[in-house]
Each structure stands twice: as C-alpha cells, then as structure tokens.
Amino acid sequence: MQITYLFDPLCGWCYGASPVLEQLAAHGDATLVLAPTGLFAGPAARTMDQHFAAYAWQNDQRIARLTGQPFSEAYRTGILGNTGSLFDSAAATLGVVAVGLGDPARELEALKLLQRARYVDGRDNSSLQVVADVLEGAQLADAARRVRAPDDALIAAYQTRIAAARADMTRFGAGGVPALVVGEGAGRRLLDGSMLFGRFDLLAAQLRAA
Numbered sequence: 001m002q003i004t005y006l007f008d009p010l011c012g013w014c015y016g017a018s019p020v021l022e023q024l025a026a027h028g029d030a031t032l033v034l035a036p037t038g039l040f041a042g043p044a045a046r047t048m049d050q051h052f053a054a055y056a057w058q059n060d061q062r063i064a065r066l067t068g069q070p071f072s073e074a075y076r077t078g079i080l081g082n083t084g085s086l087f088d089s090a091a092a093t094l095g096v097v098a099v100g101l102g103d104p105a106r107e108l109e110a111l112k113l114l115q116r117a118r119y120v121d122g123r124d125n126s127s128l129q130v131v132a133d134v135l136e137g138a139q140l141a142d143a144a145r146r147v148r149a150p151d152d153a154l155i156a157a158y159q160t161r162i163a164a165a166r167a168d169m170t171r172f173g174a175g176g177v178p179a180l181v182v183g184e185g186a187g188r189r190l191l192d193g194s195m196l197f198g199r200f201d202l203l204a205a206q207l208r209a210a
Contacts (some may be wrong), residue, residue, distance in 0.1 A: 004182075006168060007111075012060050013065050019196065029207075036165055046088075047111065074121060074122025090126075092118075095143065096110055098142075103140065110143070172190035173190065182207060
C-alpha cells in the first residue's frame, strides 16, 4: 500500500507527527512517499516577529503535550527570538529533495534530522548553509553539496514535487498539513491527519480498511 505524506519541514505539527510516522514507515505493508507541499516556502514565507513567535510557541507547547516531542529553549530563543529572520521552508525542503535525488531511502531520516536541528538544537534550517551542514553531518555529502549551490536538476525536482503535493491537497481537499493520502490510482483517499497524533494501532486499522 502506498501512503503519501503531505508535509512541510517547518510545520510544528509535522514534527509532532514524527514518532507515528516512523512507525508507519517501518510498517511492512506500507510504502511511504514524502510529498513536500511548500506551505511555508518562497512566496509563502514570512518574517519572524514577536506576535508570530508568541503564537508559534503557544502552538508548540500544545504539540509537545500531545506528542511528547521536545521544543527546546535553544529553539525558543535562537529561532523564535530571532526577530526579523525569515520563516521559510524552502531550504529545508531543498535538503529533503536533494537527498531524494541521490539516496531516496534516507529522505525520512533527513527530514527528522532537519527538524531536530531546528526544534531541539535551535539551528535555523531556513538557511541553506545550516541545511547543508546538517546533511553533511549525516554523511549525505552529495546532497549537502547540491544544497549549497542548487543546480537545475535539484530546482526542477523541488518544483515538481511541490506541484504534485499541492495538486493532491487540492484534489483531496486537504486543508493543511500533515495529511496522508492512502492508496494508488483512482482508489486514493485522504486519511484524517489527526490519526498521526493517536495510537498507531488505530492508524494501522484505518489503513487495513482502506
């Protein structure tokens, strides 16, 4: 069974879904396909200000209580406290796509590392340099090289994958991320993203019924 995961690397709820997503990726009957939506990338980016930082931190605390995922003080001060910085997921998305070009089996690992860099280590993964450094530290040197100087092939792959993910969001009426599209061909359907924040056995039962 194919499961398409609609996400954005700077989405706190997507970070919160990571533990269940890892279980899903390990599920023997499932093939997980990462579909970056570019929800906060490029034209959809915004400048960090005090109002947005306060809103994000409040939301992050809800996610932490629900999922157990950590949001560190280093993140709060170094990322949310960096007024005037850019909240832009383009660099982190490029990182995931770059990994996919050379080693697609490690895409989920790369996403997890980039999320941890932000939410735990307080490193700004809106920066191409930070993203490249994270990838290089994970022995993904080719992807790191491509992120530092994005080539035409990487940019084209980035644009193609975002376009496909956005088309899925429109087709299935997904109001946001994270979200799951289950199945292939005409039988594909949207699965309630809230399933990623509950018990894995309930999600597995939903998948078996798909």
